[in-house]
Amino acid sequence: MPFVGSSDVAVKQIGDDNWELLAPLTYKGNTDTFRMPKGMQTDFASVPRMFVWFIPRYGKYTKAAILHDYLWRHKATRGEIRWADADGIFRRVMRELDVAFLRRWLMWSAVRLASVFKPGPSDGRFEEVWRALLFALVGLVVVLPPALVILVSLGVFFLMELIVLAWIRLSEPVFEVVTGRPRRKETNAPSLRMKM
Numbered sequence: 328m329p330f331v332g333s334s335d336v337a338v339k340q341i342g343d344d345n346w347e348l349l350a351p352l353t354y355k356g357n358t359d360t361f362r363m364p365k366g367m368q369t370d371f372a373s374v375p376r377m378f379v380w381f382i383p384r385y386g387k388y389t390k391a392a393i394l395h396d397y398l399w400r401h402k403a404t405r406g407e408i409r410w411a412d413a414d415g416i417f418r419r420v421m422r423e424l425d426v427a428f429l430r431r432w433l434m435w436s437a438v439r440l441a442s443v444f445k446p447g448p449s450d451g452r453f454e455e456v457w458r459a460l461l462f463a464l465v466g467l468v469v470v471l472p473p474a475l476v477i478l479v480s481l482g483v484f485f486l487m488e489l490i491v492l493a494w495i496r497l498s499e500p501v502f503e504v505v506t507g508r509p510r511r512k513e514t515n516a517p518s519l520r521m522k523m
Contacts, residue, residue, distance in 0.1 A: 329355050329423055330390055343520070344370045354394050356416065361394060361402075369396040372434065373441075376481065376521050377474040382434060391420040395438065399445070409451030410442040429466075436462040481519065488517035 330353065337349035345368050352363040371384045372392040385392070398413035414435060421431035439459035443452055495514050502510050 329420070331355050331360075336389060336393065338369070341368065346371065348393070352390065352393060354390075354420065361397060363393060363397045367393075367397060367401075369393045377478045378470060380473070380477065381470050382430065386426075387424050388421045388426050388431070388434065391417055391424055391426070394420055399442075403442075404445070404447040406448035406450060409454070410445065411439070411451035411454035414439045414442060432462045433466040435459070436466070485517055485519040492516060
């Protein structure tokens, strides 16, 4: 494998969506070596919530996703690597990690299209967008119908959570009168996050 050293990824969670490397991770490519330092933050694969049933945030491609985060956040935004090259490395590393052909091309398409909207240097930003659109359209035929059902379900469940929260908070005075003691448990408010 082109990843140098231990094959383990050591991380600690530092937020709802972010993780921090507890040990460096090094990838040796054909000509370049990329060293992701201890303390680097990652969100693994940036997958919208309605698609995580199809492409989870981590899997065979976890190391490729961490490397891609590093390339985008620390290299492409500074103009040290072209956006298209960062995305191409991501796709190549997924192949090296035995990610299936169509899945890796769909994931590459997603990042290739997302790079169009990234701030920073524009070098390589629009390269191969036509190919990314083609693969994205192929994937959407299969993925979009269930994703829309999931999106609607998430919205309905969020509304149900709000109704239950309102009922609990409105019933607190009644609870105090009936039991003679205040409710001691904090009730957490729901959130409707589109990113897992």
